[in-house]
Amino acid sequence: MKVVVIGGTGLIGSKVVGRLGEHGHEAVAAAPSTGVNTLTGEGLAEVLQGASVVVDVSNSPSFEDQAVLDFFRTSTANLLQAEADAGVRHHVALSVVGTDRLQESGYFRAKKAQEDLIKASGIPYSIVHATQFFEFAKGLADGVTEGDTVRLPDAKIQPVVSDDVAAAVARATVGAPVDGVVEVGGPEAFQLEEFIRMALDAANDPRKVVTDPQARYWGAELREDTLLPGPDASLGEVRFTDWLARQQ
Numbered sequence: 001m002k003v004v005v006i007g008g009t010g011l012i013g014s015k016v017v018g019r020l021g022e023h024g025h026e027a028v029a030a031a032p033s034t035g036v037n038t039l040t041g042e043g044l045a046e047v048l049q050g051a052s053v054v055v056d057v058s059n060s061p062s063f064e065d066q067a068v069l070d071f072f073r074t075s076t077a078n079l080l081q082a083e084a085d086a087g088v089r090h091h092v093a094l095s096v097v098g099t100d101r102l103q104e105s106g107y108f109r110a111k112k113a114q115e116d117l118i119k120a121s122g123i124p125y126s127i128v129h130a131t132q133f134f135e136f137a138k139g140l141a142d143g144v145t146e147g148d149t150v151r152l153p154d155a156k157i158q159p160v161v162s163d164d165v166a167a168a169v170a171r172a173t174v175g176a177p178v179d180g181v182v183e184v185g186g187p188e189a190f191q192l193e194e195f196i197r198m199a200l201d202a203a204n205d206p207r208k209v210v211t212d213p214q215a216r217y218w219g220a221e222l223r224e225d226t227l228l229p230g231p232d233a234s235l236g237e238v239r240f241t242d243w244l245a246r247q248q
């Protein structure tokens with residue numbers, strides 16, 4: 001079947017395109033660089049011709065509160081309208097474990113707005129909630145660094161390698177719409193401080209990592225389990241320590 005992957009040239013999207021192609025599907029990577037712009041609608045009607053499924057793994061170029069909200073509202077509305085016009089039968093979107101529990105954060109308010117539009121669209125859908133990716137540990141640290149100190153909330157995280165996220169998205173794509181959420185996480189939970197310290201140590205990054213009860217996660221206050229997936233989550237097999245060893 002034909003599957004259009006919005007954000008198909010990025011970290012997750014390119015892996016999803018590859019996996020679907022290996023299984024005989026016509027997987028099309030759609031992004032501004034390929035002439036498809038969900039913010040303006042450019043190229044959407046053309047790329048969606050004959051598509052059975054649309055996968056949206058795109059992300060906002062800006063994480064500023066209003067900009068990210070505008071991105072997800074506009075791009076998702078444009079995409080869903082184009083899908084309805086093209087007769088697409090399944091919308092798959094990648095989102096984040098804990099989105100509904102992180103509404104103090106502008107980014108996660110925007111992700112919830114995206115999910116709400118999908119649920120109200122009338123198009124059969126599957127939303128894949130993933131935990132934090134191994135690959136984004138440094139980016140997370142950068143966002144909460146003050147001077148040479150990384151300040152993290154007292155909470156747990158169950159990070160996952162991007163390959164396992166792509167596999168979960170691909171499974172959702174070829175399966176029947178669930179009209180709900182499926183979760184994917186890694187095989188192990190860590191304290192946030194431990195996760196970030198391991199990542200920075202492996203990169204010989206000298207920053208000090210501390211747990212600060214007042215620290216926030218992208219603007220949101222965390223409970224210990226806010227970022228953890230539920231008991232029905234699909235868990236990847238790649239351990240963080242093994243992945244770090246392969247990055248050397």
